[in-house]
Amino acid sequence: xxxxxxxxxxxxxxxxxxxxxxxxxxxxxxxxxxxxxxxxxxxxxxxxxxxxxxxxxxxxxxxxxxxxxxxxxxxxxxxxxxxxxxxxxxxxxxxxxxxxxxxxxxxxxxxxxxxxxxxxxxxxxxxxxxxxxxxxxxxxxxxxxxxxxxxxxxxxxxxxxxxxxxxxxxxxxxxxxxxxxxxxxxxxxxxxxxxxxxxxxxxxxxxxxxxxxxxxxxxxxxxxxxxxxxxxxxxxxxxxxxxxxxxxx
Numbered sequence: 001x002x003x004x005x006x007x008x009x010x011x012x013x014x015x016x017x018x019x020x021x022x023x024x025x026x027x028x029x030x031x032x033x034x035x036x037x038x039x040x041x042x043x044x045x046x047x048x049x050x051x052x053x054x055x056x057x058x059x060x061x062x063x064x065x066x067x068x069x070x071x072x073x074x075x076x077x078x079x080x081x082x083x084x085x086x087x088x089x090x091x092x093x094x095x096x097x098x099x100x101x102x103x104x105x106x107x108x109x110x111x112x113x114x115x116x117x118x119x120x121x122x123x124x125x126x127x128x129x130x131x132x133x134x135x136x137x138x139x140x141x142x143x144x145x146x147x148x149x150x151x152x153x154x155x156x157x158x159x160x161x162x163x164x165x166x167x168x169x170x171x172x173x174x175x176x177x178x179x180x181x182x183x184x185x186x187x188x189x190x191x192x193x194x195x196x197x198x199x200x201x202x203x204x205x206x207x208x209x210x211x212x213x214x215x216x217x218x219x220x221x222x223x224x225x226x227x228x229x230x231x232x233x234x235x236x237x238x239x240x241x242x243x244x245x246x247x248x249x
Contacts, residue, residue, distance in 0.1 A: 002034040002054075010036075014044045021045045032070075182220075 006029045010017050021027075022045075032052040040060045048068045056071075058078040067087045076096045083103040090110045097117045101124050108128045118138045127147040134154045141161045152172040160180045168188040176196045183203040190210040200220045206229040213233040220240045227242070236247040 002032055003030040006030055007034055010039075010041075010044075014041060018043070018045045021047075 009020055010029075010031070021029075029046065029049040031046075031054050032050050033054060034051070035055045036059050037055050037057045038059060039056075041064060042060050042062045044061065044064045046069050047065050049066075050070045051074050052070050052072050054071070054074045056074055056076045056079050058080075059076070060080045061084050062080050062082045064081070064084045066081075066089050067085050069086070069089045071089060071091045071094050073093045074091070074095070076094055076099050078098045079096070079100070081099060081101045081104050084101070084105070086104055086106045086109050088108050089106070091114045092110050092112045093114065094111075095115045096119055097115050098119060099116070100120045102120050102122045103124060104121075105125045106129050107125050109126075109130070111129055111131045111134050113133045114131070115135045116139050117135050119136070119140070121139055121141045121144050123143045124141070125145045126141075126149055127145050129146070129149045131149060131151045131154050134151070136154055136156045136159050139156070139159045141159060141164050144161065144164045146161075146169045147165055147167045149166075149169045151174055152170055154171070154174045156179050157175055157177045158179065159176070161184050162180050162182045164181075164184045166181075166184055166186050166189045169190075171189065171191045171194050173193045174191070174195070176191075176194060176199050179196065179199045181199055181201045181204050184201075185205045186201075186209045187205050187207045188209065191214045192210055193213045194211075195215045196219050197215055198218045199216070201224055202220050203223045206224050206226050209229040211229055211231045211234045214231075215235045216239050217235050218238045219236075221242055222240050222244055224242050237249070239247045241247050
């Protein structure tokens with residue numbers, strides 16, 4: 001349950017709140033379970049705050065400092081987090097469907113089993129983030145940085161990762177059906193046993209990528225360096241190969 005004094009201070013506005021935080025850096029705000037739906041919190045300092053199970057539906061947290069904050073099981077549906085700092089934040093099990101994280105910094109954030117369906121993560125920094133079993137269906141990740149991210153067993157059906165940096169990211173057993181990976185950097189990434197049926201990898205960098213036992217049926221591999229990837233036991237039936245031919249074996 002939220003600390004009522006902390007909640008009252010926040011309701012005085014972002015300016016008063018940030019001044020209070022600057023004067024009392026030793027205090028870790030407790031906003032757990034608080035109803036903050038639709039609040040205008042642009043630029044708010046919630047660094048290290050406890051927002052466990054808080055209601056932040058459609059809240060405006062643009063350019064907010066949320067580093068190390070606890071958003072476990074919080075409701076951030078439709079929230080605006082554009083260019084916010086979420087470095088090391090914990091969003092485990094949070095509901096972030098339709099939220100806007102464009103340009104946000106989620107470096108080393110915990111997003112285990114987070115619902116990011118249809119979320120906007122374009123140009124976001126997701127390097128080192130833990131997205132184990134996260135729901136990223138139809139998420140927009142164009143140009144996002146997912147270097148060395150853990151995306152194991154995640155749902156990325158119809159997600160758009162065009163031109164994203166997936167260097168050494170791990171997609172073990174993830175579902176990437178009809179996912180757009182065109183012109184992405186997949187160098188050293190692992191798609192071991194992943195499902196990439198009808199995925200679009202046109203123009204992607206596949207150097208040293210691991211597609212062992214992956215399902216690439218009807219995938220588009222045109223203009224790629226697929227021959228430099230690992231592909232033991234891969235299913236390529238009806239896939240479009242780098243030279244434009246259709247694999248029929």
